[in-house]
Amino acid sequence: MTYLILARAFLAVAVAVAVIAALRARLAGTRPIGWRPIVLAAVALLVLTAVFDNVMIATGLFTYADAHISGVRIGLAPIEDFAYPLAGVILLPALWTLFGSRRAR
Numbered sequence: 892m893t894y895l896i897l898a899r900a901f902l903a904v905a906v907a908v909a910v911i912a913a914l915r916a917r918l919a920g921t922r923p924i925g926w927r928p929i930v931l932a933a934v935a936l937l938v939l940t941a942v943f944d945n946v947m948i949a950t951g952l953f954t955y956a957d958a959h960i961s962g963v964r965i966g967l968a969p970i971e972d973f974a975y976p977l978a979g980v981i982l983l984p985a986l987w988t989l990f991g992s993r994r995a996r
Contacts (some may be wrong), residue, residue, distance in 0.1 A: 895961045898974030905982040906929035912985035914939040929974035 917924040947953060948967040960969040 893959050893961070894955070894969065894971035898971040898978075902974050902981075903984070905926040905978040906921055908989070909981050909985035912988040916988050917979055923988045929980055929984055933977060933980040934948075940973055940976050941965055941968060944972050 913923050945968050947968040948955075954970055960971060963970040965973070
């Protein structure tokens with residue numbers, strides 16, 4: 892299995908949960924989390940991922956087998972590494988919307 896297939900699976904699950912959360916919020920008449928904080932968090936996490944992945948790869952903490960990555964890189968970091976923070980930024984607000992906060996209960 893390649894990292895690209897694994898990354899696509901994580902993103903697909905995150906997007907599916909986000910769509911379900913948005914639909915459920917719409918049906919319940921509540922307002923889901925806005926896009927602005929999600930985009931700002933995504934930009935911050937992607938920049939941090941780019942910086943720290945490149946540092947860790949450059950120092951030799953880990954490597955990637957060329958057979959398992961797409962070959963597209965940002966610096967030294969394969970593009971697949973950026974799917975995980977992106978999936979987190981999509982998934983966590985969706986879960987918050989689905990399950991709500993304790994304060995709302």
